Amino acid sequence: MTSYPKIVLRRGKEQSLQRLHPWVFSGAVAQMPDNIEEGDIVGVYSSEGTLIGVGDYQIGSITVRILDWGDSTIDRNFFATRLQEAYFVRKALGLIRPDNNAFRLVHGEGDFLPGLVVDVYGDTAVLQAHSPGMHFFRDIIARELVSIDGAGIKNVYYKSETTLPYKAHLDPQNDYIIGSYSTNIAIENGLKFHVDWLKGQKTGFFVDQRDNRALLEHYSRGKKVLNMFCYTGGFSVYAMRGEATLVHSVDSSAKAISLTDENVNLNFPDDSRHTSFAEDAFKYLGNIDKDSYDLIILDPPAFAKHRSALKNALIGYRKLNAKAFEKIAHGGILFTFSCSQAVSREQFRLAVFSAAAQSRRKVRILHQLTQPADHPVNIYHPEGEYLKGLILYVE
Numbered sequence: 053m054t055s056y057p058k059i060v061l062r063r064g065k066e067q068s069l070q071r072l073h074p075w076v077f078s079g080a081v082a083q084m085p086d087n088i089e090e091g092d093i094v095g096v097y098s099s100e101g102t103l104i105g106v107g108d109y110q111i112g113s114i115t116v117r118i119l120d121w122g123d124s125t126i127d128r129n130f131f132a133t134r135l136q137e138a139y140f141v142r143k144a145l146g147l148i149r150p151d152n153n154a155f156r157l158v159h160g161e162g163d164f165l166p167g168l169v170v171d172v173y174g175d176t177a178v179l180q181a182h183s184p185g186m187h188f189f190r191d192i193i194a195r196e197l198v199s200i201d202g203a204g205i206k207n208v209y210y211k212s213e214t215t216l217p218y219k220a221h222l223d224p225q226n227d228y229i230i231g232s233y234s235t236n237i238a239i240e241n242g243l244k245f246h247v248d249w250l251k252g253q254k255t256g257f258f259v260d261q262r263d264n265r266a267l268l269e270h271y272s273r274g275k276k277v278l279n280m281f282c283y284t285g286g287f288s289v290y291a292m293r294g295e296a297t298l299v300h301s302v303d304s305s306a307k308a309i310s311l312t313d314e315n316v317n318l319n320f321p322d323d324s325r326h327t328s329f330a331e332d333a334f335k336y337l338g339n340i341d342k343d344s345y346d347l348i349i350l351d352p353p354a355f356a357k358h359r360s361a362l363k364n365a366l367i368g369y370r371k372l373n374a375k376a377f378e379k380i381a382h383g384g385i386l387f388t389f390s391c392s393q394a395v396s397r398e399q400f401r402l403a404v405f406s407a408a409a410q411s412r413r414k415v416r417i418l419h420q421l422t423q424p425a426d427h428p429v430n431i432y433h434p435e436g437e438y439l440k441g442l443i444l445y446v447e
């Protein structure tokens with residue numbers, strides 16, 4: 053039997069764990085060990101004393117994230133196996149090719165490693181810990197990442213200053229654990245992108261829009277495209293390859309605009325079809341003429357980071373989309389997204405529906421989009437589904 057400190061649940065509170073949902077909420081705990089520290093590995097027991105699983109402890113509403121069911125040891129072997137499995141899945145998905153070396157290798161609960169995110173860009177892996185437990189295992193994880201056979205990972209950059217709980221006093225660091233700076237040009241579906249993992253948002257690039265960008269490429273020929281919330285210009289570059297006649301990229305951050313310009317130039321040097329604007333989305337959409345664009349992408353940051361912000365987020369999505377319905381040309385195509393985990397697919401659709409109704413235009417849903425397969429959802433943890441999108445035909 054495991055020698056990890058014991059957390060005992062209140063009667064009946066083991067039910068969600070029996071359904072393999074990996075979180076223990078603070079309200080479910082009857083008994084805590086003394087002197088427990090954040091990030092410690094604990095054994096979780098039912099009120100009857102049966103060991104359910106082992107996981108890492110954290111102060112907060114999610115008290116334990118289960119790493120393995122039953123009697124298990126969380127050590128180097130455990131991480132080696134889970135990382136290897138995650139790699140096999142990406143390989144099976146066909147994401148590791150000479151013309152594609154940017155992908156998510158570990159997507160938290162979706163890869164049975166709650167609290168851990170790893171994105172790979174060529175020979176560099178960018179590791180983010182969202183829990184103290186993963187923070188303490190960072191060196192082991194880094195060493196196992198460079199040991200995955202065939203993956204070609206040489207450098208591991210750790211980037212957890214913004215992801216770890218801020219009260220945890222863990223001395224988070226943004227630094228290389230193994231290796232050092234290597235080329236930061238990643239290749240996605242044959243297109244090149246400068247990825248700034250040192251200063252960029254998240255791990256430096258939003259790999260989760262890969263499939264949706266590829267779909268956009270097919271809709272771009274002969275179109276005037278507006279890429280709103282462009283960040284690194286991912287959608288813009290695909291639109292250009294798809295033979296759009298004009299591409300405008302907009303982001304309120306000047307840094308994002310320079311990243312977009314850099315990436316457009318990397319793939320299409322001196323191409324006069326592209327112009328970028330550092331401006332607020334609502335202001336920009338308010339000022340343009342009707343019919344200026346026949347393809348608009350709206351990929352805003354998460355409007356609701358927590359449930360408490362849900363109502364305002366839904367109003368935000370409605371207003372933003374209403375502006376697009378008001379301005380998009382006849383026969384226009386709208387790619388609209390929400391990456392807020394707190395907003396359900398149904399709620400997002402309803403917000404877009406309200407916006408469409410306000411415009412009184414005929415709107416068809418062509419595609420319903422989600423996150424790509426390298427951001428898998430653990431079937432027992434539906435909360436892992438976060439990206440929602442619609443492609444709409446607007447008459």
Ligand code: SAH
Pocket residue numbers: 257258261280281282283284285286287302303304305308331332333334351352353
């Ligand atoms: N579409 C991008 C990801 C977008 S991330 C991709 O495919 O990679 C969201 C972006 O929205 C960020 O770059 C942020 O700077 C920008 N942003 C946030 N608020 C904004 C606003 N009010 N107006 C315009 N851009 C905004």
